[in-house]
Amino acid sequence: MAGFIFDQNPLFLPPLPTPTAPIHLLDLAAQHAAIQPELDAALQQVLRQAAFIQGPAVGEFAQELGAYLGGAQVIPCGNGTDALQLALMSLRLPAGAEVIVPAFTYVATMEAVAILGLRPVCADVLPDTFNLDPAAVAAAITPRTGAIIAVHLFGQCADLTALTALARQHQLALIEDNAQAIGATWQLTEGKAAFAGTVGEVGTTSFFPSKNLGALGDGGALFTRDAARATYLRQLANHGQTRKYYHEHIGLNSRLDTLQAAVLQVKLRHLPVWTAARQRGAAHYDEALGAVPGVQLPVRDPRSTHVFHQYTVTVEAGQRDALQAFLREQGVPSVVYYPVPTHLQPAYQYLGYQAGQFPVAEALCRTVLSLPIHPSLMPEQQGYIAAAVRAFFAGRSS
Numbered sequence: 001m002a003g004f005i006f007d008q009n010p011l012f013l014p015p016l017p018t019p020t021a022p023i024h025l026l027d028l029a030a031q032h033a034a035i036q037p038e039l040d041a042a043l044q045q046v047l048r049q050a051a052f053i054q055g056p057a058v059g060e061f062a063q064e065l066g067a068y069l070g071g072a073q074v075i076p077c078g079n080g081t082d083a084l085q086l087a088l089m090s091l092r093l094p095a096g097a098e099v100i101v102p103a104f105t106y107v108a109t110m111e112a113v114a115i116l117g118l119r120p121v122c123a124d125v126l127p128d129t130f131n132l133d134p135a136a137v138a139a140a141i142t143p144r145t146g147a148i149i150a151v152h153l154f155g156q157c158a159d160l161t162a163l164t165a166l167a168r169q170h171q172l173a174l175i176e177d178n179a180q181a182i183g184a185t186w187q188l189t190e191g192k193a194a195f196a197g198t199v200g201e202v203g204t205t206s207f208f209p210s211k212n213l214g215a216l217g218d219g220g221a222l223f224t225r226d227a228a229r230a231t232y233l234r235q236l237a238n239h240g241q242t243r244k245y246y247h248e249h250i251g252l253n254s255r256l257d258t259l260q261a262a263v264l265q266v267k268l269r270h271l272p273v274w275t276a277a278r279q280r281g282a283a284h285y286d287e288a289l290g291a292v293p294g295v296q297l298p299v300r301d302p303r304s305t306h307v308f309h310q311y312t313v314t315v316e317a318g319q320r321d322a323l324q325a326f327l328r329e330q331g332v333p334s335v336v337y338y339p340v341p342t343h344l345q346p347a348y349q350y351l352g353y354q355a356g357q358f359p360v361a362e363a364l365c366r367t368v369l370s371l372p373i374h375p376s377l378m379p380e381q382q383g384y385i386a387a388a389v390r391a392f393f394a395g396r397s398s
C-alpha cells in the first residue's frame with residue numbers, strides 16, 4: 001500500500017496503521033451473521049405459513065414500526081419510490097400542479113412527482129445541513145404549488161418547523177421523504193419532539209437493503225396520523241381495492257412481501273442499537289477529523305437528532321476527487337452522494353433548468369464525500385480511515 005504521499009514526503013509521515021480487517025462501505029453480511037438465529041426463525045415461519053402476500057408478518061411489522069414511531073399509522077408498500085408516488089396520489093392534486101423538491105437529493109424524490117404528470121419545482125438546499133432551504137422554498141411557491149417534499153438527507157431532519165409553517169400559510173401538503181432518517185426526531189417546540197416522517201401529512205420510507213432499516217430486497221412504507229388517509233393509502237397500494245375485486249380507485253400493485261416484513265420485524269428490534277453505533281461512529285470521526293484543514297464535518301442542527309445514514313463531509317474546492325482516489329488506494333471505500341443535482345439530470349431537462357440556478361446544490365455535488373459509517377465498523381478501522389484522510393492533506397500542504 002505505497003501511496004504517493006510517502007513518495008512525496010518520505011521523512012515526515014509515519015506509515016498508516018494497518019487496518020485489522022478490510023473496510024466496507026456497508027457490511028450486511030456481518031450484520032446478518034450477528035442475528036442469524038432470529039432471521040432463520042423468521043424466514044422458516046414464513047415458509048411454513050406460506051402466506052407470501054399480505055401474510056401476518058406484514059400487519060405485525062406495521063404495528064411495531066408505528067409504535068416505534070410514537071403511534072403513527074404505517075402502511076407498508078413495495079419500495080420507497082412507490083411510497084412517494086402513493087403519498088402524492090393520496091393528495092389528489094390537479095394535473096400539472098407543482099411540487100417543490102430539493103435540488104440535492106436522490107432522484108426518486110423528483111421522479112415520483114414527474115411520473116404522475118405533476119411538475120417538479122426544485123429549490124436549493126442549505127450548505128451546512130444539505131437539507132431544503134426554507135427561504136428557497138418560500139420563493140418557489142406559486143398559485144399552482146400543491147405540495148412540498150422535504151427530504152431528511154443523510155439521517156438528519158430538514159427544518160420541519162419552518163417548512164410546516166410555510167405549508168400551513170400557503171395551504172400546501174408537506175410530504176416527508178424519510179428514506180434516510182428512520183428514528184431521527186425533530187424538536188417541534190420546547191419539550192415536544194416528533195419522529196421524522198410523522199410531522200407532515202404523509203411520510204415515506206424505504207427498506208432498500210442499504211438503508212438504516214433494510215430488508216433483503218425492496219420494501220417501503222408510508223406514515224400518517226390521519227386514519228382516513230391511512231385507509232386510502234392502504235387501498236391505493238393494493239390496486240385501489242376496498243375489498244377483493246372491488247376497485248374504487250386506480251391504484252398500484254405495491255405491497256411489502258411477507259418474507260421482507262418478517263425480516264424487518266427482526267431488524268426493527270435491533271435498530272436502536274445500530275443507530276447508537278452509527279452515532280458513536282460519527283462522534284469518533286468528528287474527533288479524529290475535526291482538526292483536518294480542508295475537511296468540513298457534517299453540521300448538526302440542534303433541533304434534530306441525526307441517525308447518520310451517511311457521514312458526509314465536504315472537501316476543500318478541487319480536492320474531493322483526489323482525496324477519494326487516494327483513499328481508494330489505501331483500501332478505504334467512499335461514495336459521492338450525489339454527483340449531479342436533480343435539476344441537471346438529463347431526464348429532467350424538459351423542466352428548463354440551467355447550471356448556476358441552484359448554486360449550493362451544485363457546489364455540494366462537487367465537494368461532498370461520504371465515509372463508511374455502518375454499525376459493524378470498528379473503531380480501529382475508523383482510526384485508519386481518519387489517518388488516511390490526514391495523510392492526504394498533510395501531503396497536499398507540503
Ligand SMILES: *Cc1c(COP(=O)(O)O)cnc(C)c1O
Nearest residue numbers: 079080081106108109179206208
Ligand atoms: C432510497 C431513497 C429513495 C427510494 O427508495 P427505494 O426503496 O430505493 O425506491 C427515495 N428517496 C431517498 C431520499 C432515498 O434515499
